[in-house]
Amino acid sequence: LHLQSPVVTTWNQPFVLRTESPVATVAGGHVMVPAARKLRRPNAETLQALAALRADEPTTRAAAAVYFAALPLAQASQLVRLAGVDEPDAVLQQLISSKQLVALSPSGQRQLLVPAALLDDYADRVAAVLSKWHDQSPLKSRFDRSKLIHEFAYLGDPLILQTVLQRMERSKRVRLSDRYVGLADRGPQLSKNEQQLFDQIVELYQSARFQPPTVKECEQQLAAKNPKVVKSLISLAASDGILIEFGDQMYLHADRERELRQIMQQRLAVTEGLTVSEIREALETSRKFAVPLCEYLDRIGFTQRLGDMRRLSHSFVDKEVEATAAAGPNPRHE
Known part of the structure; x- marks a missing residue:
């Protein structure tokens, strides 16, 4: 139900829809989700959660309300409005224990409670953005995280995006480092040995500071069996933005x-x-x-x-x- 302007509602609150002219009752019902996130296509899980909003057991209702939540929760008392629970603190702890709510602790702020389903939704959005970037730059394996942070500034606290990326890394959806992120199945795919050599090259340029090695010196220092691999990996690091070319075949770590x-x-x-x-x-x-x-x-x-x-x-x-x-x-x- 989309309204012209916001209204304050609570879980299970009755409502009636009427036309203004002529005055007539159109429909009515009960509010099940006061503020819901956008759902693309209802699946079995969504329909099951919708039915659970009418459950007698408060934890079941709260879990369903958390599934549909459009925003992170700031405190347990919000479950009173979202699910009509009488003991929100106890229910909250159960939701955290069952991993349906993820508790984040921003520096110097009160705890932020983010529904796991919402984090999964954010992860899909991140994957879609990264996929678009990979399409635009097929030779890049990862992108600067600051660019992604700017793209998702609307999430509010940066810790939310950080948590999303960490969850995606654990599920092997992305490759993640302090400064870079990319989809795990996109971009040039390196073998285990190539990845080790790539990391050695990056570390070599990092430690060299303002006296970086030439491509040939890299090949000699790393004793690579195939010199062409070193050159191609340096080019990959440059396309990823890890190395910056400041002169003819001269690179500096970013x-x-x-x-x-x-x-x-x-x-x-x-x-x-x-x-x-x-x-x-x-x-x-x-x-x-x-x-x-x-x-x-x-x-x-x-x-x-x-x-x-x-x-x-x-x-x-x-x-x-x-x-x-x-x-x-x-x-x-x-």
């Missing part, structure tokens, strides 16, 4: 690229400009890497070159660096 911009923003904010030599010292690297790194920053519009000096570009607003600086160190890639 965490280090953000660190690069953060260091440069901090240094250039208190001076009129820096030379390549000064930038080299700030990054603790050699001229071999400092020059292409400076050229990369010029190319993305982060810095401007004025003679032998680099200064911050006034047209470039690096919100990611500002957010990173406020949040503290970046988590390491798993």
